[in-house]
Each structure stands twice: as C-alpha cells, then as structure tokens.
Amino acid sequence: xxxxxxxxxxxxxxGGAGILADIKAxxxxxxxxxxxxxxxxxxxxxxxxxxxxxxxxxxxxxxxTLFADVxxxxxxxxxxxxxxxxRAVAERMMHWKxxxxxxxxxxxxxxxxxxxxxxxxxxxxxxxxxxSTMITPNLPEAGVLLxxxxxxxxxxxxxxxxxxxxxxxDDGHRWVFLKGGHLPGNETIDVLHDGDKMIELPGTRIATxxxxxxxxxxxxxxAALLPQCATVPEAAQxxxxxxxxxxxxxxxxxxxxxxxxxxxxxxxxxxxxxx
Numbered sequence: 599x600x601x602x603x604x605x606x607x608x609x610x611x612x613g614g615a616g617i618l619a620d621i622k623a624x625x626x627x628x629x630x631x632x633x634x635x636x637x638x639x640x641x642x643x644x645x646x647x648x649x650x651x652x653x654x655x656x657x658x659x660x661x662x663t664l665f666a667d668v669x670x671x672x673x674x675x676x677x678x679x680x681x682x683x684x685r686a687v688a689e690r691m692m693h694w695k696x697x698x699x700x701x702x703x704x705x706x707x708x709x710x711x712x713x714x715x716x717x718x719x720x721x722x723x724x725x726x727x728x729x730s731t732m733i734t735p736n737l738p739e740a741g742v743l744l745x746x747x748x749x750x751x752x753x754x755x756x757x758x759x760x761x762x763x764x765x766x767x768d769d770g771h772r773w774v775f776l777k778g779g780h781l782p783g784n785e786t787i788d789v790l791h792d793g794d795k796m797i798e799l800p801g802t803r804i805a806t807x808x809x810x811x812x813x814x815x816x817x818x819x820x821a822a823l824l825p826q827c828a829t830v831p832e833a834a835q836x837x838x839x840x841x842x843x844x845x846x847x848x849x850x851x852x853x854x855x856x857x858x859x860x861x862x863x864x865x866x867x868x869x870x871x872x873x
Contacts, residue, residue, distance in 0.1 A: 600630055602630045603670070604633065604634065605673075605676065606661070606674070606687055609635055609638050611640070615811030617676075620814055620815075620817075623814075623818040625862075627823055627826075627840060634660040634664065636652055636687065637651055637678065638652065644857075651683065654685070655686070657687060671696070671698065672696060672822070673691065674820070675687060675726065675730075678722070691729060692729060700730070700731070700732045701726055702735075702814065703733060703735050703739050723765065731824075732772065732824075733765075733766070736780055737777070744758065751781070752789070763792070775790055775816075775820070779803075790830075792830070804842070806845060807856075808848030808857065810859050810860070815860055816837055816838070820833060841860065844864055847864035
C-alpha cells in the first residue's frame with residue numbers, strides 16, 4: 599500500500615525548503631504527498647526577505663478537511679511561524695492522532711536569526727513536542743528547546759538526546775533524532791534515541807554550498823519512510839542515506855546563486871538509479 603504523507607509547513611518559492619521540498623522528498627521515496635500551508639515566505643537561495651502568516655483558523659480548516667477525506671499515514675510538521683498557528687496544529691493533531699508525527703522544530707535560520715518568538719517556542723515545547731512520535735532538532739534548536747548551549751561533542755549530544763527524550767510523552771515508542779551537522783570537523787554524526795536505545799548514525803561532511811532545506815528534506819523523508827519500514831532505526835538510516843545522496847548530487851542542479859537546494863530526484867533523473 600502506498601502511504602499518504604502530510605507536510606504542515608511554510609512555502610519556499612525557490613523550492614529548496616518547506617512544503618515544496620517536502621513533497622519532492624516524499625514523492626521520491628514512494629509516498630503520496632499532501633500539504634497544509636502554515637506560512638508564506640518571500641525567499642530565494644540567498645535568504646528570506648519576508649514572512650506572511652496564514653490565519654490559525656484556516657490552517658485548522660485545511661487539516662480537518664484533509665483528514666475527513668484522506669487516510670493520512672504520517673505527518674511532518676515544519677515551520678509554523680506563530681503561536682496561534684502552533685496551538686491550532688497541536689489541537690488538530692491531538693484530535694486526529696496520526697500514527698506517525700515527525701516534528702522538525704524550525705526555530706533558527708542558517709544565518710542564526712530566530713524564526714520563532716518566545717511565545718511560539720513555548721507553545722511548540724509544551725503542546726507539540728510531547729505528542730510527537732519523533733522530533734528532529736539540529737544542535738542550535740535542541741539548545742533552544744532545553745534552554746542550554748548547543749552540544750559540541752558526540753558525548754554531549756548523547757546527554758542532550760536523553761534530556762530531549764524527557765520532553766516527549768512516555769507512552770509508546772517515541773524518538774529523538776538529534777542532527778549533528780553543526781559539530782566541528784568533518785564528521786556529521788546524528789544520534790537516535792528512544793529512552794532506551796542510543797544509536798549513532800555516522801556520516802562525513804560533503805563540501806558543497808547546496809545545503810538549503812536539508813532539515814526539511816530529512817524530516818519529510820522520515821514521514822515517507824516510517825509507514826514503509828519495519829522499525830524506526832531502519833527508517834532513520836534510509837532517510838539519512840537518501841539525504842546524503844541528495845546532497846552529493848546537488849551539483850547537477852543550477853538553482854540560484856546562494857545556498858542551493860539538494861537534489862531530491864537524484865535517483866530518478868539522468869537515467870541512473872543511485873540509491
């Protein structure tokens with residue numbers, strides 16, 4: 599059965615991040631992608647010049663209308679922007695209770711600028727994080743969630759993953775996928791933790807400017823793969839392998855003059871199956 603995956607996030611007109619990137623990743627990995635638009639941006643590969651909020655009531659209406667008709671097997675939540683939108687999404691997720699809820703806590707841009715205000719961060723931490731089945735923060739975002747400095751070593755990442763796991767509900771299997779892309783050096787080790795098992799996912803940094811939307815792509819890949827895989831670690835490993843290949847082949851694209859997008863369809867274009 600082909601899974602139906604939903605992304606609730608913002609729109610990046612350049613296609614490298616947000617909903618457009620999510621739909622590409624879901625499609626490339628064998629899921630049917632659906633979307634609820636939570637925010638609009640004026641954005642290209644060089645940066646964001648404006649953000650326009652979508653009314654919380656309309657975001658909720660999009661969710662309810664979709665779930666009333668379409669079987670949703672997994673949800674990925676990305677940029678929500680406002681406290682009211684975050685609260686509305688949390689309430690609708692609590693109502694519909696999707697089997698897989700992947701939260702990418704988009705709070706800090708690559709420039710270091712904050713994407714969420716204090717009230718929205720509090721709402722995210724209190725209402726969305728606990729009900730998520732997986733959260734995928736990078737190290738700066740994990741620091742914000744825990745009100746702590748970002749981890750600088752793998753050992754510190756393991757401790758941070760344990761603290762993050764305590765923010766999630768205790769019922770059932772819930773996971774932290776802590777991304778180590780901000781670690782110094784050439785290794786990009788991610789940590790996967792469910793409160794019991796601590797799994798390290800090794801990686802090597804790829805020298806490229808084409809890293810726009812990597813967090814969006816990973817969380818969308820997880821939403822596509824979790825319904826298709828027997829275990830969460832299998833889905834995590836496949837999602838990371840997909841992202842690494844998408845970064846490695848991103849040089850085939852010519853999109854913008856800043857941080858370009860990853861190549862979501864690297865295995866389908868140019869007639870080569872690279873996975």
